[in-house]
Amino acid sequence: MDHTGLIIGLAVCGYLLGGVPFGVVISKAMGLPDPRTVGSKNVGFTNVLRVSGKKAGILTLIGDMGKGWVMGFAAMQLLQDEWAILIVALAPFLGHLFSPFLGFKGGKGVATALGSVLGVAPLIGLLLLLAWIGAVALWRYSSGGALTAFGLFPVVAALIHPTMSFILFSAVVSGLIVIKHKGNIERLWKGTESKMGQGRPS
Secondary structure, eight states: OOOOOHHHHHHHEEEEEETOHHHHHHHHHOOOOOTSSTTOOOOSSHHHHHHHHHHHHHHHHHHHHHHHHHHHHHHHOOOOHHHHHHHHHHHHHHHHTBBBTTTTOOOHHHHHHHHHHHHHHHHHHHHHHHHHHHHHHHOHHHHHHOOOHHHHHHHHHHHHHHHHHHHHHHHHHHHHHHHHTTHHHHHHHTTOOOOOOSSSSO
């Protein structure tokens, strides 16, 4: 039985780490525009890539994925109960979506969610990452890649890791990502969504 205090402590640390807006931190450190003020005004990888270039975009991606992976991996090493592990893995994702450092606003959570899944279920995380990359390569829509990968997440979870806790985890993560992409879904439907490589933000 995992100690409640340890679970709470890890979850709080995960939430605070998840709240670190790497897109903002990296952009300011490199003397680049604050992503909250340009492009789509999103703090995530895609907007930073568009407005500040590949280096800043890749560093943002690494930071956002890394904070999810660190907490997912730490939970796997320190906890035994799957519910507890997944609560801790969910924390950085929620921190990214509702950052305490940005007035409880944040990004869309795709990279952080991928990192968390890679930390707790590497095979499933790798499959989602490949689905994301493959969909983006095929259609050149970053949002389309994210929606494809996380639309598949509950299905993959049910096939590969069919526990109630993990399927619920997959459904919560995927549901929040879909909600965060509501505007993108509307633009995809209308055919006005920006493709990767275009200057217009999505």
